[in-house]
Amino acid sequence: xxxxxxxxxxxxxxxxxxxxxxxxxxxxxxxxxxxxxxxxxxxxxxxxxxxxxxxxxxxxxxxxxxxxxxxxxxxxxxxxxxxxxxxxxxxxxxxxxxxxxxxxxxxxxxxxxxxxxxxxxxxxxxxxxxxxxxxxxxxxxxx
Amino acid sequence: xxxxxxxxxxxxxxxxxxxxxxxxxxxxxxxxxxxxxxxxxxxxxxxxxxxxxxxxxxxxxxxxxxxxxxxxxxxxxxxxxxxxxxxxxxxxxxxxxxxxxxxxxxxxxxxxxxxxxxxxxxxxxxxxxxxxxxxxxxxxxxxxxxxxxxxxxxxxxxxxxxxxxxxxxxxxxxxxxxxxxxxxxxxxxxxxxxxxxx
Numbered sequence: 001x002x003x004x005x006x007x008x009x010x011x012x013x014x015x016x017x018x019x020x021x022x023x024x025x026x027x028x029x030x031x032x033x034x035x036x037x038x039x040x041x042x043x044x045x046x047x048x049x050x051x052x053x054x055x056x057x058x059x060x061x062x063x064x065x066x067x068x069x070x071x072x073x074x075x076x077x078x079x080x081x082x083x084x085x086x087x088x089x090x091x092x093x094x095x096x097x098x099x100x101x102x103x104x105x106x107x108x109x110x111x112x113x114x115x116x117x118x119x120x121x122x123x124x125x126x127x128x129x130x131x132x133x134x135x136x137x138x139x140x141x142x143x
Numbered sequence: 144x145x146x147x148x149x150x151x152x153x154x155x156x157x158x159x160x161x162x163x164x165x166x167x168x169x170x171x172x173x174x175x176x177x178x179x180x181x182x183x184x185x186x187x188x189x190x191x192x193x194x195x196x197x198x199x200x201x202x203x204x205x206x207x208x209x210x211x212x213x214x215x216x217x218x219x220x221x222x223x224x225x226x227x228x229x230x231x232x233x234x235x236x237x238x239x240x241x242x243x244x245x246x247x248x249x250x251x252x253x254x255x256x257x258x259x260x261x262x263x264x265x266x267x268x269x270x271x272x273x274x275x276x277x278x279x280x281x282x283x284x285x286x287x288x289x290x291x292x293x294x295x296x297x298x299x300x301x302x303x304x305x306x307x308x309x310x311x312x313x314x315x316x317x318x319x320x321x322x323x324x325x326x327x328x329x330x331x332x333x334x335x336x337x338x339x340x341x
Contacts, residue, residue: 008326010319034329035322037257038275042295045272046265048179048188050171058193059164062200066158 148212183276214305289317
């Protein structure tokens with residue numbers, strides 16, 4: 001009989017065990033049973049079978065992911081343009097607001113005021129005629 | 144004739160989505176089971192597997208074709224699992240690592256059954272795995288990854304090493320340490336229950 005205890009931590013599945021030692025050593029026998037139990041039960045661990053559609057579904061998702069970078073780039077560019085769009089919309093709104101404040105009636109009144117301001121009074125007309133006659137503009141050519 | 148992984152990668156990079164579907168079909172079972180056996184919960188496996196494959200797709204242009212695809216995908220999967228476990232810790236989701244008395248009794252029951260050579264039904268095997276998984280939650284995360292890849296998924300040490308980006312010796316040390324800790328936890332648990340009834 002070998003008196004050396006078996007080193008179970010180094011014992012790989014399928015390795016030969018010193019049976020003579022096992023028969024005479026209760027400690028190694030128990031450790032061997034424990035290891036066999038662990039090995040058997042772990043190897044007997046249930047196995048999962050992937051669903052039939054798994055491979056095709058993931059391949060399709062991967063194909064979608066391949067196209068994603070372009071979509072992401074577009075989204076990124078759009079995000080960067082947001083301040084520009086905002087500024088554009090705000091300035092357009094401001095211009096439109098300013099224009100709406102100058103309604104057509106206001107425009108007409110301005111024009112009419114301007115016309116009135118240039119209206120010639122009777123006195124001014126008489127004075128102008130007098131000045132023209134003094135300067136000889138109104139003299140009869142036949143005279 | 145089935146295309147090699149490298150041929151599929153070239154086709155995917157050239158824009159062939161059908162080639163990606165073939166690549167998923169080839170590795171989906173591995174990814175599903177690493178997630179399930181590492182996380183110990185069925186509920187989130189499909190969502191995480193989907194994220195893993197989308198990450199694979201995005202990273203394909205950086206994939207070194209001289210390395211095995213299996214280890215590369217396993218690495219992405221385990222990284223995703225580790226992230227998920229960290230997230231669970233940050234969000235204070237309870238990760239049970241202590242068994243209740245009732246659960247300890249169940250392990251003792253399964254241990255006795257196993258010692259008698261009786262096989263477990265599928266439901267029993269699932270329950271037994273869930274209980275052992277609770278014991279595994281006491282482990283260091285990378286040790287647990289190494290152990291699951293080697294002892295549950297049956298990957299070679301070279302593949303475990305590539306997945307964890309360590310040497311083969313480093314992978315062996317992690318697996319062996321985990322084996323010893325689990326054996327110790329189990330022995331302690333069974334001691335508390337009295338001698339195994341064989």
